[in-house]
Amino acid sequence: MASILALYPGQGSQSPLMATDLYQASKKVRDLFQLAGEIAGRNLYALVSEGSEDDLKPTQASQFVITLANRSAQIRLEETGHTFVGHSGFSLGELSAYAGAGILDDTTLFTIVKRRSELMDEEARKAQQRYGELGMAAVIGLGFAAVNTILEEARLPGLYASNDNGPQQVVLSGLTESMLKAKDLLTEAGARRVIPLKVSGPFHTPFMQEATTGFRAFLDSLSFCDPTSLVLSSVDGSPIKDGEDAKDHLARQLAQPVRWTSVLGEVAALVQQTGAQVAEVGYGNVLCGLCKNSKLDISCIALGQETAIQTFGKEIRQ
Structure with a gap:
């Protein structure tokens, strides 16, 4: 079977019915839903199978179901005989990467998801009460350095470039009022679109510093293992050395930008070295899109649904 270099999506990839096909296909996945639901204190299968987009949008819902979808997809790929040469996750997805590389067991994983989502939601609420409406938006057509320069020159309060997604895509995070003012400046500088995101807080900015x-x-109260395979952090694109390094990167991640362009540079080099298949292991194909638009030699396939996993397995066996 294939050797996979796994990329795990983060917040914003949630969707009704996500991972329900994997739930039906695998007892291990059903057991995972049961475990995660006990930690979350709610029926997560009912949430994804019956809930609306609005039901999944709050931080404490989205972080659980996205992590569930990521881990469920990896479980199904392992069950069907595939192996993993490396892992990386976009923001929240980094937790799934740590689990995939053996740094976290699933109980610890979802315990962290619970606390992380509570803290981020609490901090976002505080910031909104203190400063006004907050959110995130994708800027299409400009790079991270260019967007940073525009924001610095405009001196718009409470607005930051929070995600370096690729040479032509950056995410803004912060005050909605400043974001609206920045839209015209960014368009004048060459941005093709500025798109609001399905995320409920100003994540990866100084708003999250507290x-x-x-x-x-x-995190220091929990037990982390050293990685059994390569993990690239989305904080800076560097490999995680050990459990303590993992804790450090997870904590820094809340208030620092996601540097996905750095991750993809490392992924492209690893593909050349190992010949591994890059796959988005989780619901959707956002990360495959970022690979395609990276201008790097990365061929990514989406392996977050049962039909895709089965089709991929058949193609490998031929």
């Missing part, structure tokens, strides 16, 4: 200390203290 949550970092508490989150790190929480």
